[in-house]
Amino acid sequence: xxxxxxxNITSNPNLEKIRMVSTLSQIFENAQxxxxxxxxxxxxxxxxxxxxxxxxxxxxxxxxxxxxxxAAIFSRNETHEDIQTTNLKYILVAFYSGCLELKVSDxxxxxxxxxxxxxxxxNNFLTLCQNFEILNPEDRxxxxxxxxxxRETKRNELIKRVQREKLANDKIQFLMKKKNSQNNNNEDNxxxxxxxxxxxxxxxxxxxIAIKRALDELSVSTEEMNMLEQMERLRGPLQNLQPIQTNxxxxxxxxxxxxxxxxRMIEIKDRMFQPSWTKPIYTxxxxxxxxxxxxxxxxxxxxxxxxxxxxxxxxxxxDDDEKIKEAREWDDFKDSNPVGWGNRSRTG
Numbered sequence: 001x002x003x004x005x006x007x008n009i010t011s012n013p014n015l016e017k018i019r020m021v022s023t024l025s026q027i028f029e030n031a032q033x034x035x036x037x038x039x040x041x042x043x044x045x046x047x048x049x050x051x052x053x054x055x056x057x058x059x060x061x062x063x064x065x066x067x068x069x070x071a072a073i074f075s076r077n078e079t080h081e082d083i084q085t086t087n088l089k090y091i092l093v094a095f096y097s098g099c100l101e102l103k104v105s106d107x108x109x110x111x112x113x114x115x116x117x118x119x120x121x122x123n124n125f126l127t128l129c130q131n132f133e134i135l136n137p138e139d140r141x142x143x144x145x146x147x148x149x150x151r152e153t154k155r156n157e158l159i160k161r162v163q164r165e166k167l168a169n170d171k172i173q174f175l176m177k178k179k180n181s182q183n184n185n186n187e188d189n190x191x192x193x194x195x196x197x198x199x200x201x202x203x204x205x206x207x208x209i210a211i212k213r214a215l216d217e218l219s220v221s222t223e224e225m226n227m228l229e230q231m232e233r234l235r236g237p238l239q240n241l242q243p244i245q246t247n248x249x250x251x252x253x254x255x256x257x258x259x260x261x262x263x264r265m266i267e268i269k270d271r272m273f274q275p276s277w278t279k280p281i282y283t284x285x286x287x288x289x290x291x292x293x294x295x296x297x298x299x300x301x302x303x304x305x306x307x308x309x310x311x312x313x314x315x316x317x318x319d320d321d322e323k324i325k326e327a328r329e330w331d332d333f334k335d336s337n338p339v340g341w342g343n344r345s346r347t348g
Contacts, residue, residue: 007024011176015183020070020071020215021071021073023067023069024064024067024068024073024090025086027060027063027064027067028060028064028089028090028093030060030333031057031060031061031064031096031157032089032092032096033080034056034057034060035057035096035100036055037053037101038050038053038054041053044277045103045105046105049108051105054100054103054104055104057096057100057102058100058104060099061097062094062097063095063331064090065093065094065097068090070220070227071085073087073090074087074090074091074128074132076131078132079133080132080133080134080204081134085196085199085200087204087208088199088200088203088204089203091125091128091129091132091203091207091216092122092203092206092207094122094124094125094128095121095122095125095210095213095214096120096216097122098121098122098125098217098219099116099118099122099123099213099214100113101114101117101121102115102217102221103119105303111224111228112225112229112232115221115224115225115228115285116225118217118221119221119222119225120220122214122217122319123218124219125165125210126143126211126214126215129211131208134204134207134208134211135211136211138161139161139211139212139215142157142161142215143215143218144158146158150271160213161212161215162212164208165208165209165212168205168209169205169209169268172202172205172206172209175201175205178198179198187223200341215335229310231328271301296303297310
């Protein structure tokens with residue numbers, strides 16, 4: 001009889017789901033505590049203990065995601081109002097996984113892979129928030145935008161996002177004070193209702209803060225991905241080149257064929273972190289001296305031009321005087337010799 005009862009319990013899908021949800025809750029609680037430890041610890045990102053915690057947290061959240069998918073906790077046809085209060089916190093699993101991938105430090109050769117994983121997790125998190133109608137319309141526009149925008153638009157979006165984050169943080173502090181006050185006063189009236197309402201508002205506030213950070217992390221990691229992908233494209237063709245035999249002395253332990261790549265990578269890094277405005281190449285004093293020299297040269301050219309014009313004018317005056325003299329002599333000649341004066345026989 002007991003064997004049959006055990007078989008019925010094992011074959012009952014509802015009991016199996018309850019067992020998975022209970023296990024999921026424990027794993028998520030431990031993973032979230034580990035996440036908070038990682039965020040608040042003073043260890044460097046390259047410390048072995050720090051990396052062990054990051055790896056352990058990634059494994060725990062990966063296990064959480066497996067239970068979430070297997071138990072089918074979320075449905076695309078529901079909004080956040082339809083989700084059970086105890087299940088709201090599991091929306092954060094993809095967010096935690098995405099941020100933890102950015103904290104992994106196991107060599108530059110694997111950095112691009114972790115950036116791509118992080119981008120996938122963070123986009124999945126924002127997709128969940130959009131499907132459950134949690135994502136703010138302005139954040140949705142910023143997330144889905146493909147073309148670049150001007151600095152002023154970016155600045156205004158960031159200011160509004162920070163303001164929403166501040167409101168969410170203030171609400172979390174208020175909720176924590178409220179819970180502590182209730183625990184100290186041992187209030188029993190409607191305790192279950194208050195506890196559920198508190199947990200719901202607390203988790204929604206956490207999700208709101210996570211949305212802001214996810215957008216920031218996506219923006220930074222996308223720029224890093226573009227730089228690393230460009231380096232990878234440059235490294236590919238150069239890896240197929242044979243080393244050039246030369247008598248030149250190169251850096252120790254560095255083959256001659258890698259030098260152009262290193263220089264190219266440095267050039268790319270320099271261009272990536274240059275300011276958007278044109279930097280000055282002269283000091284104020286140097287610029288003033290250059291302008292002063294230009295003014296002197298312009299004055300000198302103007303004076304030379306004026307001298308040339310005066311000389312041309314004087315030459316023109318001489319020509320005019322000669323022409324006037326010739327005209328006067330011609331007039332005098334005509335006055336002295338009227339027409340027909342020397343033709344007395346009128347034969348002409």
